[in-house]
Amino acid sequence: MRTHPSRTADRLLVVAAAGTGLAAAVLALLVAPTDAVQGQPQRLMYVHVPAAWLAYLCFAVVLLASIAYLLRRDLRWDRVAQAAAELGVGMTALAIALGSVWGRPVWGVWWVWDPRLVTTAVLLLVYLGHLSVRGLGDDRAAGARRAAAVGIIGFVNVPIVHFSVVWWRTLHQPASVLSPDPAPMDPRMAAALGVAVLAFTLAGALVVRRRLRVLAALDADHHPFPAPPVAAEPLVVLPRSRP
Amino acid sequence: MSAPVPLLAQAAAVLRREIAVERAGREALVTTAPFVAAFVVLAGLAFGPAPQQLAVAAGGTTWLAVLVATVPLARTVAGTERAEDSWDLLRGLVAPGALFAGKLLATWGALLLTAALAGGLVAVLFDVPVLPQAIYGGVLGTLALAALTTGFGVLVATGSRRRGLMAALLLPAGLPALLAGTQLSTPGVAVLPWALLVTVYATAVLVAAWAVFPVLLEE
Numbered sequence: 001m002r003t004h005p006s007r008t009a010d011r012l013l014v015v016a017a018a019g020t021g022l023a024a025a026v027l028a029l030l031v032a033p034t035d036a037v038q039g040q041p042q043r044l045m046y047v048h049v050p051a052a053w054l055a056y057l058c059f060a061v062v063l064l065a066s067i068a069y070l071l072r073r074d075l076r077w078d079r080v081a082q083a084a085a086e087l088g089v090g091m092t093a094l095a096i097a098l099g100s101v102w103g104r105p106v107w108g109v110w111w112v113w114d115p116r117l118v119t120t121a122v123l124l125l126v127y128l129g130h131l132s133v134r135g136l137g138d139d140r141a142a143g144a145r146r147a148a149a150v151g152i153i154g155f156v157n158v159p160i161v162h163f164s165v166v167w168w169r170t171l172h173q174p175a176s177v178l179s180p181d182p183a184p185m186d187p188r189m190a191a192a193l194g195v196a197v198l199a200f201t202l203a204g205a206l207v208v209r210r211r212l213r214v215l216a217a218l219d220a221d222h223h224p225f226p227a228p229p230v231a232a233e234p235l236v237v238l239p240r241s242r243p
Numbered sequence: 244m245s246a247p248v249p250l251l252a253q254a255a256a257v258l259r260r261e262i263a264v265e266r267a268g269r270e271a272l273v274t275t276a277p278f279v280a281a282f283v284v285l286a287g288l289a290f291g292p293a294p295q296q297l298a299v300a301a302g303g304t305t306w307l308a309v310l311v312a313t314v315p316l317a318r319t320v321a322g323t324e325r326a327e328d329s330w331d332l333l334r335g336l337v338a339p340g341a342l343f344a345g346k347l348l349a350t351w352g353a354l355l356l357t358a359a360l361a362g363g364l365v366a367v368l369f370d371v372p373v374l375p376q377a378i379y380g381g382v383l384g385t386l387a388l389a390a391l392t393t394g395f396g397v398l399v400a401t402g403s404r405r406r407g408l409m410a411a412l413l414l415p416a417g418l419p420a421l422l423a424g425t426q427l428s429t430p431g432v433a434v435l436p437w438a439l440l441v442t443v444y445a446t447a448v449l450v451a452a453w454a455v456f457p458v459l460l461e462e
Contacts (some may be wrong), residue, residue, distance in 0.1 A: 070458055118418075125415040132408055133398065142461075147399055149455035153394065153416060156447045 006209075013206040020199035027192035035189075044102040054119075057201065058088030059155060061128065061208075066151035069144060075219060078144035081151055082134070083211040085127050087204055092124045097186040126154040132230035140222060211213050250341045257337060264323050271353040272317045277460025279357055282308045283364040297369040302377070302428030304369070306421045308361040309354060309385065313392045313417060314410045316353055320346055320396025339457035343393060347452075350396070351389035358385050362428075376434045380427030380441050384420035387445035390452040391416050397459045419444040 017057065028046035035042035065081035068074075099117070100110045130150045134143040185193075248256075267272055283304060290300040324330035334342060358381045366373050397414050423441035426432045 070455070122415040122418045125411060129408065129412040131413070132411065136398075136408070145458050145461060149394065149398070149458055150412065152455050153391065153448065153451045156416075156444070156451055 010206065010209060013202055013209070017199060017202035017206055020195055021204060024192060024196035024199045027188070027195055032184055032188045032192040040107050041102050041105045044098050046196045048095055048098040048102060049193060050196045051091045051098065054122075054200045054204045055088045055091035055095060058084040058091065058121075058204065058208075062088065062127070062130070062151045063155040066148035069148045070152075073141075075140070075144060075237050076216075078147065079212055079215040079219070080208070081147065082131070082215060083208045085130050085147075085151065087126050087207055089124060089131065091200075091204075092120060093129070096120060096124065120196065123154075126150075130154055140219070250338055250344075253337050253341030253343035256349070257333075257342055258348045261345060261349035265349070268323075270319050270322070271316060272356075274319060275312045275353065275357045276360060278312060278315070279308050279361045280364065283361060283368060287368050287392070291369075294370060298371050298449040299429075301365050301369045301371040302425040303421075305358070305361045305365045305428060306384070306424040309358045309424070310388065310417045310421050312357045313354065313388050313413050316350060316357075317392045317396035317399055317409050317413060319353075320350060320393055320399075322360060334460045339460055340453070342460070343453055343456040346396075347389055350392050351386055354389050354392070355382070356414075372430065374428060374430060374439060374443045377424075377428040379438060380424045383445040384424040387420050387441070387448040388417050390445075390449045394452040394456055394459060399454070416448075429442045 024046065028043055032043070032046070034040060061084035062081045065077045065084060069077035069081060096117070104111070105108050130147055133146040133150050136146060137143060245303065286300065286304040286307075287297060290304070291297045320331055324333050337345075360376070362373060362381065365371065391413060395409060395416075398412075399409055419440060423437045423444065426437040427441070
């Protein structure tokens with residue numbers, strides 16, 4: 001019996017994500033040295049940074065899928081945008097939470113009014129709004145159009161979040177990797193971070209693929225094929241008996 | 244057979260209609276002016292009374308008032324047409340680009356008046372100077388907010404439920420205008436990065452809102 005190609009791809013993704021995830025855990029916890037300044041809390045960065053990366057990637061997918069939906073009017077693109085937005089919102093929340101847990105021992109506070117933190121929190125709100133506008137009406141296509149519009153306008157904030165560190169640097173450290181002048185990093189730390197980013201990306205792809213199947217099934221439930229007409233019951237005319 | 248009306252003429256007609264509706268009902272003025280006045284007075288009480296504290300909070304107070312005022316203004320973008328049941332007629336007669344331009348200019352005017360009122364009240368009550376760069380930030384920041392308000396206002400017009408969602412959509416999306424406008428209103432802050440930010444932001448939002456506006460009319 002042959003396996004469906006998408007199931008095979010899912011299995012490959014599971015194996016790849018689990019393998020790279022395990023490698024990332026080993027590299028982050030056992031191989032990478034302890035940071036000389038920040039100590040053990042720095043190891044949270046091996047989850048915080050990949051989560052933030054995946055969130056950015058998801059929001060880029062939301063933008064592209066939203067544009068594709070508006071051009072093609074194919075609900076498959078809307079489902080891609082929805083699945084990516086859901087994962088992006090989750091990853092943004094995870095990045096904020098882990099950053100807060102890291103900030104307490106390193107900065108001495110759970111939260112600071114740093115532009116990057118604030119704009120990331122705002123980004124979370126924008127994409128929560130993107131997910132919420134789907135429920136404004138009962139029309140599935142209208143909800144998809146509204147979500148696509150909000151997805152495009154909301155993406156305006158994404159580059160502002162990234163470049164806010166460069167433009168308005170205050171307390172948050174500048175980007176270590178994606179910056180014009182990258183900070184020096186121990187190669188073992190860089191390897192752990194790189195493998196963790198890869199693991200998150202693969203796991204994210206798997207989650208989105210699974211979610212797409214669920215959303216497709218929901219759409220199929222909401223818009224079923226027209227039911228075959230029910231056969232009319234035979235009309236039987238009985239002679240009325242006269243009293 | 245009559246010739247098609249040029250887009251600019253359509254936009255001007257929509258704007259004239261918006262001004263006429265506003266002159267007749269004073270809807271935007273009544274919606275925002277008392278709110279802004281109350282906001283500034285209460286902010287002065289909350290952040291003051293020391294002059295140094297008021298000076299620090301002045302720019303933020305102005306821009307927070309403008310940003311929050313976009314939420315009730317968004318309901319007026321297509322509110323009259325909805326009340327008169329003429330929204331479908333209007334969007335059928337006017338090209339989407341012209342409708343967007345007319346509505347945008349009307350909303351921009353309302354927001355400029357809101358910013359002028361808030362900024363003037365803050366300057367007088369908080370005793371702070373009005374900087375030239377603050378005027379630049381005010382013009383472009385309100386333009387960006389007007390584009391957002393127009394787009395999301397139409398989204399409200401077509402989706403009657405969950406109007407509270409408007410605040411959740413508008414306030415976060417307007418954050419760059421709040422940041423840049425506040426910094427440009429603060430003496431001693433570097434002007435160039437913030438002026439650049441508000442310029443890029445206004446351009447990006449304007450283009451994005453113009454691009455998606457026709458889609459929001461397809462209801």
